[in-house]
Amino acid sequence: MKLRNKAVFAVSALIIGGLASVAYADHSWGDYHWARTANPFTLELGDNVSSAWDSYLATTASDWSVSIVLDTLVKPGKTTSRTCRATNGRIEVCSAKYGFNGWLGIAQIWVSGNHIVKGITKMNDSYFNTRTYNTSAWRNLVMCQEIGHTLGLDHQDEIFDNPNLGTCMDYTNNPSTNQHPNQHDYDQLEAIYAHLDNVNTISSSNSVNRRQDVDLDNPSAWGKAIKKDKQGRNSLHVRDLDKGEKLFTFVVWAQ
Numbered sequence: 001m002k003l004r005n006k007a008v009f010a011v012s013a014l015i016i017g018g019l020a021s022v023a024y025a026d027h028s029w030g031d032y033h034w035a036r037t038a039n040p041f042t043l044e045l046g047d048n049v050s051s052a053w054d055s056y057l058a059t060t061a062s063d064w065s066v067s068i069v070l071d072t073l074v075k076p077g078k079t080t081s082r083t084c085r086a087t088n089g090r091i092e093v094c095s096a097k098y099g100f101n102g103w104l105g106i107a108q109i110w111v112s113g114n115h116i117v118k119g120i121t122k123m124n125d126s127y128f129n130t131r132t133y134n135t136s137a138w139r140n141l142v143m144c145q146e147i148g149h150t151l152g153l154d155h156q157d158e159i160f161d162n163p164n165l166g167t168c169m170d171y172t173n174n175p176s177t178n179q180h181p182n183q184h185d186y187d188q189l190e191a192i193y194a195h196l197d198n199v200n201t202i203s204s205s206n207s208v209n210r211r212q213d214v215d216l217d218n219p220s221a222w223g224k225a226i227k228k229d230k231q232g233r234n235s236l237h238v239r240d241l242d243k244g245e246k247l248f249t250f251v252v253w254a255q
Contacts, residue, residue, distance in 0.1 A: 027169065027184075028192050029154040029236075029248075035115040035197040039069045043202055044090035045147065048077030053095045053123060056136075056143045063144060063180045064151065069193040072147065079120075084216075086110060086118040089203050091150045093143075095123040098217050104133065105142040107149035107250040108216055110241070117201045117245075121146035122217070127254050141175040142252050144168035149250045152192045153185060159230045160255075171229060173255060222249040229253070 034043065045061055047054070057074055065071040077092060079085045084094035086108070104127050109119040123142060127133045145155075145168045158171045167182040168175075216222070223239025239247040 027154045027156050027188055028152055029149070031114045032109070032111050032116055032248075033114065033152045033192050035199045035201040036193075037196055037198065037200055039193060039196065040067075040071060041069070041193075041202055042071045042073050043151070044075045045072050046077040046079065046087060046090060046092040047074050048079055048081050048084060048092055049095040049123065050081065050125070052125075052128075053139065053143070056139045057093055059140060059180075060144045060147050064147060066181070067186050067189045069189050070151070072151075084120050084122055086120045088118045089201060091119045091121065091147065093121050093123075093147070095125055095128075097126045097129070098122060098124045100126050101217070101219070102253055103219075103251050104128070104138075104254050105146045105252045107146040109150055109248045109250075110245055111248065112201075112243075112245050115197070115199075115201045116150070116152065119150040120216075121150065133254070137175040137179060140179045141168050141172070144180060145252065146250065148181065148185065151189060153188060156184060158235070216247075216249070219251075223247065 034041070045057065047057060049057055061072045061074045078087045079092050079094065081094045081096040084092060084096070086092055101124075103124055105121065105123050107119065107121045110117050123139075128139065148169050153169055155171055156165050156167055156169045160171050160173045164170060164172055164174070164177045165182065166177055167185055168178055168180060169185055170178050172178050221239070222237035225234035225237050227234070227236035229235040233253050235251050237249040241247055
């Protein structure tokens with residue numbers, strides 16, 4: 001599957017890099033991306049989830065790896081499900097009973113300049129253990145969407161009762177057909193990663209360690225709300241940290 005285009009993309013991106021962002025790009029969030037010196041690159045997903053989530057994490061990793069610019073690879077976690085502390089150079093994926101605090105899942109991304117340096121995603125089992133959300137459809141959608149945010153993607157559509165677009169990056173009241181990325185998501189990733197950088201943030205050994213000293217489960221710690229969904233709820237927050245770093249939090253709220 002990867003060999004179809006990845007072998008040639010590393011060369012062709014250097015030739016057409018400046019054109020890709022013009023050809024198809026409308027659901028990235030800002031200019032934020034993982035810094036790397038070559039395409040395709042591999043981003044590790046730390047497995048800190050329970051056995052109930054393992055198959056969904058594996059599916060999501062496989063889905064995003066269809067992209068010709070990146071692979072997502074599940075590796076042993078480096079934190080605990082409840083604490084879920086970020087690790088430089090990769091994404092830690094966690095699941096736990098975080099409480100009936102309103103959110104199904106969150107993606108939290110640390111950036112320095114325009115570069116993503118680390119991230120975490122959390123699946124809230126307080127809700128996913130209920131009849132409403134304990135379904136394959138909801139688990140696939142939230143896992144896929146939160147990891148999509150850590151790659152640099154925003155939502156394709158944010159109106160819950162619009163017809164489904166067939167992508168996990170779509171807000172919906174019925175996730176039945178929004179289980180996986182679609183071609184537009186893969187095209188957007190090509191646009192985001194069309195250019196190369198002269199540094200890497202995907203290698204933890206080359207990243208600067210930064211503290212996580214706030215309770216990031218708590219919405220009061222997420223900083224300023226900078227975006228609302230079409231139901232009027234805050235869907236994206238930003239918190240200014242030290243040394244010019246920022247923390248972004250994307251939220252999937254329970255319906």
